[in-house]
Amino acid sequence: MTAVEPSPQRSIDDLIEPMGTGVFRAVEPLQVAAMLESQGLNDKIARERYGHDDVFSLAEAAYSHIKAMNTPPRPQAGGVLKRARPAAQMLHGLLYGMPAALLPAASGLVGTQWLMPGLVLTTGLGWVLGSVAARVAYSLIGRGYPRSAGRVLRSGLVVGVVGAMLLAGVIAVVRNGPVTLVALCVMQMAFQIASGILLLYRREGWLGVIMMPAVVAGVAYIVIGDSWVGLLTVCVGVACIAATVAGALRLTLLHGPDAPAAEPPLRELARLEASALLPSLLYAGLTAIFLLQAEGRYVLDRTDIAVAGAGLVLGMGILEYRAHAFEDQTRAAIREVRYPQDFTRRSRWLLAKGVLICVAALSALSALPLTFLYVTGDLTAASMAMAAAHVIVGGAYFVAFLLANQAKVVHLCVAQAAALAVHPVGRLFLPEGHPALADVLLFTAAATLFLLILLALMSHGLRDVRQYR
Numbered sequence: 001m002t003a004v005e006p007s008p009q010r011s012i013d014d015l016i017e018p019m020g021t022g023v024f025r026a027v028e029p030l031q032v033a034a035m036l037e038s039q040g041l042n043d044k045i046a047r048e049r050y051g052h053d054d055v056f057s058l059a060e061a062a063y064s065h066i067k068a069m070n071t072p073p074r075p076q077a078g079g080v081l082k083r084a085r086p087a088a089q090m091l092h093g094l095l096y097g098m099p100a101a102l103l104p105a106a107s108g109l110v111g112t113q114w115l116m117p118g119l120v121l122t123t124g125l126g127w128v129l130g131s132v133a134a135r136v137a138y139s140l141i142g143r144g145y146p147r148s149a150g151r152v153l154r155s156g157l158v159v160g161v162v163g164a165m166l167l168a169g170v171i172a173v174v175r176n177g178p179v180t181l182v183a184l185c186v187m188q189m190a191f192q193i194a195s196g197i198l199l200l201y202r203r204e205g206w207l208g209v210i211m212m213p214a215v216v217a218g219v220a221y222i223v224i225g226d227s228w229v230g231l232l233t234v235c236v237g238v239a240c241i242a243a244t245v246a247g248a249l250r251l252t253l254l255h256g257p258d259a260p261a262a263e264p265p266l267r268e269l270a271r272l273e274a275s276a277l278l279p280s281l282l283y284a285g286l287t288a289i290f291l292l293q294a295e296g297r298y299v300l301d302r303t304d305i306a307v308a309g310a311g312l313v314l315g316m317g318i319l320e321y322r323a324h325a326f327e328d329q330t331r332a333a334i335r336e337v338r339y340p341q342d343f344t345r346r347s348r349w350l351l352a353k354g355v356l357i358c359v360a361a362l363s364a365l366s367a368l369p370l371t372f373l374y375v376t377g378d379l380t381a382a383s384m385a386m387a388a389a390h391v392i393v394g395g396a397y398f399v400a401f402l403l404a405n406q407a408k409v410v411h412l413c414v415a416q417a418a419a420l421a422v423h424p425v426g427r428l429f430l431p432e433g434h435p436a437l438a439d440v441l442l443f444t445a446a447a448t449l450f451l452l453i454l455l456a457l458m459s460h461g462l463r464d465v466r467q468y469r
Helices: 012-019 021-025 029-038 043-050 055-068 086-090 092-096 098-110 112-142 146-174 179-200 204-224 227-252 266-296 310-336 340-375 381-405 409-422 425-429 436-461
Strands: none
Touching: 012 055, 029 055, 043 055, 086 092, 086 310, 092 098, 092 179, 092 204, 092 310, 098 112, 098 179, 098 204, 098 227, 112 146, 112 179, 112 266, 146 179, 146 227, 146 266, 179 204, 179 227, 204 227, 266 381, 266 409, 266 436, 310 340, 310 381, 340 381, 340 436, 381 409, 381 436, 409 425, 409 436, 425 436
């Protein structure tokens, strides 16, 4: 399971690039501040998008950065710096899902009755920790503090692993579960957070190469089915996950040639992030609860419903890519239109286009588990409804990425809380002994409400051109 990626704080390079070569002729920070304000950038945007207290603080940082550069940057072919990376970003969902090849072998050691509940619980914890740690790290990197960002990511990894160990240990003691459950949860948590670190640093190739032996071993076990092959598969998987963690830790210790010799204490930096961190933490928790509670109750007795949403996991990278592509396209549109109403009209078309592409892609990916269920004779109306619900949730997540990029995390919390009021709260009003289909349809209604609220918020936000400069 993947987490919704947090909105990154933009770097000084992202700020300077659209301003053209004129900014390189500034002789003092006040000139840079005047240029920023002429483009509609205010103190609120400086805080939420660039991590500085006000425009003048941001201008001083930009002026210092400009003076440290030897030559102006070459103008980009499209007029804007591209953030979308199609091949790499669209593979994120597949990369996150690579350990799934190990699950058949792991179930033989842990037991099917413990495998999925353990994964669901640790996925939720990893979702929240990974999202929050990445959000803080993005902010610190954008403000020029790579060492502190690395410390945050390493701390998140340690906290996640310890938390998974304690959570699985409590389950094993209270429910008389096997010791192997603890090992499974620790490995799953370690991979989830470490893989997120690799993707944050744009090391998709590393992650694919490191985990490929585990995928090959998992497929070999499915084909051969021998218990000794299963044990070997698990050992290979543990080695690959350990290598993933080692690679992630190494990246957090690299700081680059432009890193400052000394950084403020992390405690001081954390205080500056606290106001923005709490809404992000709340939103990550709400999204994890919304999706996992809908799937988790079916992992033991209705696997047809539980696996029907696999298309969303595989398509998370597509949602991420389309969000970055939308941002690139809107920034380019600002240079091509003359009036705000022209930008609003074009950006609404780009939003509709992005939602339709995401829904179509997720529908195609959701056809894969449904086809498997059809071949095995397990396809039901409830599983088809769950697949449709996940497609709608995916469309909502695409819009959520865009709103998060505008620092509207509080709005996202309100929208997600409204969806939770429909499901699971609405489930309490269903008649006792209701069929699974009724519950899944209620979840589909909650997902639809979530999407509609986000679309309304996003459509209204398109009137503010300053958000896309």
